[in-house]
Every structure is written in structure tokens, then in C-alpha cells.
Amino acid sequence: MMRLRGLELPAGAVFAPMAGLTDAACRHLMAEHGAAWTVSEMVSAKALTFGDKKSLALARDTLDGGPRGPYAVQLFGAEPETLAAAIGVLRAHGVNFDILDINMGCPAPKITGSGAGSKLLLDPDLCGRMVAAARAALGADTPLTVKMRLGWDADHVTGPAVAKTCAANGADLLAVHGRTREQMYAPPVDAAGIAAVKQAVDIPVLANGDITAPEDALALLAATGCDGVMIGRGALGDPWLFGRVNAALAGAPIPPPPTLAQRMAALREQVYHMCEDKGEWAAMPQARAHAMHYMKGLRGAAALRRYCLMLEHFADVDRLIDTVYRCQE
Numbered sequence: 001m002m003r004l005r006g007l008e009l010p011a012g013a014v015f016a017p018m019a020g021l022t023d024a025a026c027r028h029l030m031a032e033h034g035a036a037w038t039v040s041e042m043v044s045a046k047a048l049t050f051g052d053k054k055s056l057a058l059a060r061d062t063l064d065g066g067p068r069g070p071y072a073v074q075l076f077g078a079e080p081e082t083l084a085a086a087i088g089v090l091r092a093h094g095v096n097f098d099i100l101d102i103n104m105g106c107p108a109p110k111i112t113g114s115g116a117g118s119k120l121l122l123d124p125d126l127c128g129r130m131v132a133a134a135r136a137a138l139g140a141d142t143p144l145t146v147k148m149r150l151g152w153d154a155d156h157v158t159g160p161a162v163a164k165t166c167a168a169n170g171a172d173l174l175a176v177h178g179r180t181r182e183q184m185y186a187p188p189v190d191a192a193g194i195a196a197v198k199q200a201v202d203i204p205v206l207a208n209g210d211i212t213a214p215e216d217a218l219a220l221l222a223a224t225g226c227d228g229v230m231i232g233r234g235a236l237g238d239p240w241l242f243g244r245v246n247a248a249l250a251g252a253p254i255p256p257p258p259t260l261a262q263r264m265a266a267l268r269e270q271v272y273h274m275c276e277d278k279g280e281w282a283a284m285p286q287a288r289a290h291a292m293h294y295m296k297g298l299r300g301a302a303a304l305r306r307y308c309l310m311l312e313h314f315a316d317v318d319r320l321i322d323t324v325y326r327c328q329e
């Protein structure tokens with residue numbers, strides 16, 4: 001259990017934001033499997049202030065009556081006043097969120113080129129002003145979190161300085177992906193780097209990066225002294241990872257792995273909800289990526305992944321599942 005301002009959050013691993021992947025269907029699935037809270041895909045603060053409907057739709061969770069469990073909306077931007085205005089837009093449109101998260105980690109050139117995402121890490125003072133502006137716009141009751149990397153590159157490991165200024169300006173929690181921007185996703189996660197960020201602040205810090213098994217979570221917690229973990233890619237196609245990790249964190253027996261039937265039922269249901277939420281035409285290209293993750297470890301996985309690339313209609317998912325069963329015989 002963790003308390004941020006007035007909000008009580010359940011114990012357990014947190015599901016990381018991933019653009020193009022963590023839509024409402026995906027978040028609901030992870031929450032149902034034990035994610036302590038979930039985060040939207042990153043949403044452009046500037047686009048929200050321009051009245052962009054797609055950005056508003058990314059932030060809004062209306063599937064099945066709204067978010068399952070505590071829900072954070074993540075905004076990216078490079079200007080404090082735009083960030084504050086975007087929070088006003090979310091509120092004015094009645095977007096339902098429990099936590100506001102600021103993206104200070106995205107390495108994509110499209111984002112850093114505008115000064116946002118991990119580019120902010122080069123300017124700790126600006127990071128502080130971003131947090132202060134968001135805090136003022138949110139008021140005292142809504143928790144504010146920051147998702148960051150260790151720094152920009154080996155010469156600019158600004159994580160601890162950024163963490164300090166974020167905490168001083170009203171951030172309630174930090175989630176730290178243990179790589180610099182320059183490292184993208186390649187070298188192993190730098191646990192000592194995350195530990196340095198944790199030691200710089202008194203607010204809770206979540207350790208993030210490469211957790212695919214309960215023992216990864218325990219090792220990263222032990223090496224960093226962090227207050228919890230955040231999991232992204234490892235849970236794709238394997239929402240049961242939250243059950244296994246949460247059991248390990250609680251010192252309870254690890255539940256057995258899911259059966260093939262459970263895995264295929266989860267895939268079908270996830271894609272069904274995606275189609276329900278945004279229509280088949282928009283949902284199916286994104287569903288291909290999710291389906292591919294469900295093929296992990298199956299016999300014939302390479303051919304099955306190629307099959308996933310051809311999913312065009314919801315009915316194709318049932319054909320894929322039939323093929324999966326035939327391949328396992």
C-alpha cells in the first residue's frame with residue numbers, strides 16, 4: 001500500500017506507459033491481473049491545448065465505464081505554461097484521472113526535437129518549472145508523478161539533480177527507467193544509476209527496466225533500494241507477470257503459469273475490447289503487435305508471428321487461435 005496525497009494505492013508493480021500499446025483495453029487487462037495502477041500512452045500537452053480530438057481520446061478512458069483501478073494520464077511537453085493549460089483542458093473535458101504523470105524519459109527524436117521527453121533532463125531547472133506549473137494547475141489534492149531516465153548521456157547523468165528539483169517543486173513519486181537517453185533500450189539496466197536517484201530524494205521512487213520475472217523485480221529492488229517497480233514490455237502478452245511479481249514482493253508462493261487456453265482467451269478478449277473501444281479499423285493494426293507478444297514461447301512462434309502481421313478483422317483472431325492450437329499438437 002502506498003499513499004500519494006489523499007490517494008491510497010494498492011501494493012504491487014505498476015504498469016508502465018507505452019505509446020501505441022497501453023490503450024484502455026490493455027490497461028484494464030493489466031489492472032485486472034494485479035497492476036497497482038496504470039498509465040495512459042503519452043499525450044501531447046500542446047496538441048491538447050490546440051483542441052486535438054485524438055489526443056483527448058488517448059487520455060480519456062471510457063471503455064466499460066472508465067478506468068479499472070487508479071489511472072494516471074501522462075503528458076509530454078517542453079513548456080510549463082502549455083503543460084498547465086493542458087491539465088486545464090483535461091479537467092474542462094471531464095477526463096477521469098487519479099494521477100498526472102509528466103514524461104521526462106521518451107528518447108524518440110520526434111519528441112526530443114521539440115525539447116520534450118528525455119531532452120528535459122538536460123535542463124533540471126526547466127524540469128522543476130514543469131513540475132511547479134503542473135502542481136499549480138492540479139491543486140493540492142491530485143498526485144503528480146514523473147517518469148524519467150538516468151540522464152541524457154554518459155556526460156549528462158542528471159537524474160539525481162532532476163529528481164531533487166522535481167521533488168522540491170511538488171512531485172509525489174518518480175519512476176526511473178535505468179538507462180540514459182543515449183542508451184535507448186540496449187545495455188543492461190543500470191541499477192546503481194537508479195539507486196543514485198533514489199538516494200537523492202525523500203519521495204517514493206519506482207525502479208523500471210527489463211523486469212520479465214519475479215526474481216528480476218526482487219533483484220532490482222534489492223540493488224536500488226527503491227519503493228516499488230514499474231513493468232512495461234515484460235507484461236505484454238503476459239499479464240500474469242503482475243500476479244507472479246506481486247506474489248514475490250509479498251513473500252507469497254508464486255502462482256503457476258497460465259494455460260494455453262487462458263493465454264488465448266486473454267488475447268481474444270483484449271482485441272475484442274480494443275475493437276469495441278476504437279473500432280476495428282483503428283484497433284486491428286495495434287492488435288497485431290499485442291498478438292505477437294502472446295506467441296512468446298509457443299511452438300512455431302516465428303510462423304505464428306508472421307500470421308499475426310496479417311490480422312485485419314476481429315474474426316482473424318479466431319483463425320489465429322485455431323492455428324496456434326494446431327501448431328501445439
Ligand SMILES: Cc1cc2nc3c(=O)[nH]c(=O)nc-3n(C[C@H](O)[C@H](O)[C@H](O)COP(=O)(O)O)c2cc1C
Binds near residue numbers: 209
Ligand atoms: C513501444 C514503447 C513505447 C513506449 N512509450 C512510452 C511512453 O509513452 N511514455 C513513457 O514514459 N515511456 C514509454 N516507454 C518506456 C517504458 O515505459 C519503459 O520505461 C521501458 O520500456 C523500460 O521498461 P520495460 O523494460 O519494463 O519495458 C515506451 C517503451 C516502449 C518499448
